[in-house]
Amino acid sequence: RKEVEQDPGPFNVPEGATVAFNCTYSNSASQSFFWYRQDCRKEPKLLMSVYSSGNEDGRFTAQLNRASQYISLLIRDSKLSDSATYLCAVNLGGGGGADGLTFGKGTHLIIQP
């Protein structure tokens, strides 16, 4: 089983719709969780950190389910500019200060006019 798994999509969604996707992780010791956005041929940029209590930033809501070992991202009122690849990232919190991220393959989202 892969450490971090995402549905690669593509998700084709009409503008204005709500879209949600999940990411599962295999290591129950994982300590922190993130969603990154990556545009074509660009570097990843942090979209949201995911907290145990869930968090919301404008049209974006992220949630964590530790019992089932998944995180989710919900985008409301989707815009054309939301078209991108969304990468799930998990920090295992290794010993000695190791805190590099383990990424999923990404979910490709296409917002259609």
Next chain:
Amino acid sequence: EAGVAQSPRYKIIEKRQSVAFWCNPISGHATLYWYQQILGQGPKLLIQFQNNGVVDDSQLPKDRFSAERLKGVDSTLKIQPAKLEDSAVYLCASSEQQGYTEAFFGQGTRLTVV
């Protein structure tokens, strides 16, 4: 504030040749990471530095890859000799300190091995 700088942006080499990438992190960022992103995949951590010390290099293919951050600022990643499967984007990221703070990525170096 200047971001993470990487060079070159693109590099094409033949297999078995050597190549080096350079990264200048955001000023004051103590933690520096190198990631490899193969087309269609998420970034994969290669190595993490804290100042000039290696914190995690468990996924670095040490038979051909090496990295250093001698003065705790700039870093170089080297591949010697390169293989076809090394074709990827090599991303450098930095964060202010260890411990789940936001990591900022550079634009990456796109390596093609032919």
